[in-house]
Amino acid sequence: KAGVTQTPRYLIKTRGQQVTLSCSPISGHRSVSWYQQTPGQGLQFLFEYFSETQRNKGNFPGRFSGRQFSNSRSEMNVSTLELGDSALYLCASKGQNNEKLFFGSGTQLSVL
Amino acid sequence: DQQVKQNSPSLSVQEGRISILNCDYTNSMFDYFLWYKKYPAEGPTFLISISSIKDKNEDGRFTVFLNKSAKHLSLHIVPSQPGDSAVYFCAALNYGGSQGNLIFGKGTKLSVKP
Numbered sequence: 001k002a003g004v005t006q007t008p009r010y011l012i013k014t015r016g017q018q019v020t021l022s023c024s025p026i027s028g029h030r031s032v033s034w035y036q037q038t039p040g041q042g043l044q045f046l047f048e049y050f051s052e053t054q055r056n057k058g059n060f061p062g063r064f065s066g067r068q069f070s071n072s073r074s075e076m077n078v079s080t081l082e083l084g085d086s087a088l089y090l091c092a093s094k095g096q097n098n099e100k101l102f103f104g105s106g107t108q109l110s111v112l
Numbered sequence: 113d114q115q116v117k118q119n120s121p122s123l124s125v126q127e128g129r130i131s132i133l134n135c136d137y138t139n140s141m142f143d144y145f146l147w148y149k150k151y152p153a154e155g156p157t158f159l160i161s162i163s164s165i166k167d168k169n170e171d172g173r174f175t176v177f178l179n180k181s182a183k184h185l186s187l188h189i190v191p192s193q194p195g196d197s198a199v200y201f202c203a204a205l206n207y208g209g210s211q212g213n214l215i216f217g218k219g220t221k222l223s224v225k226p
Binding site for chain 1: 118121144146148153154155156157158161201203205207213214215216217218219
């Protein structure tokens with residue numbers, strides 16, 4: 001069974017630009033969560049999607065948005081990038097009645 | 113406010129000895145706890161979990177202890193191996209609540225020296 005796949009692996013953008021990150025969950029998993037990891041801040045929850053609907057949302061500004069498609073693939077968008085958005089963005093999926101998250105390798109975003 | 117705290121940013125132990133990683137939480141509604149391990153440039157991988165109805169769960173070299181009254185859990189690794197060197201994240205969940213997402217601590221970087 002293939003794991004969680006995130007693309008691209010690395011991304012370099014400049015301030016003010018926007019970016020879209022992609023995540024394909026494990027086959028059969030309908031829940032996809034996104035986390036931001038920065039040095040010293042751990043993993044901070046962005047949002048969770050389930051069956052194309054946002055089910056939970058963390059404390060991030062509206063510049064951070066996401067969506068989920070009917071095949072459970074998810075995208076995360078960040079608009080008007082700021083230097084502080086530089087981070088590792090992790091996607092994770094989980095199966096039904098299972099709180100264990102399976103993470104992808106992440107997208108390392110650098111904002112210059 | 114941090115609901116899950118890992119107060120030690122780093123820990124160094126000798127190969128073969130015990131590693132003890134600690135985690136404290138503030139939300140008494142948390143009833144399920146997990147430990148994840150993360151190597152650089154990789155996503156976190158699940159290590160071990162424990163439900164609040166238990167006070168101990170063991171899996172090979174890894175044991176997690178939960179003290180609900182103290183709102184404290186710990187991960188013991190015995191014996192520690194150099195390959196255990198990684199960042200360890202503690203995570204908590206209110207399984208029955210509406211906020212179903214995992215809340216993570218900031219992590220503890222474990223270095224196991226040969």
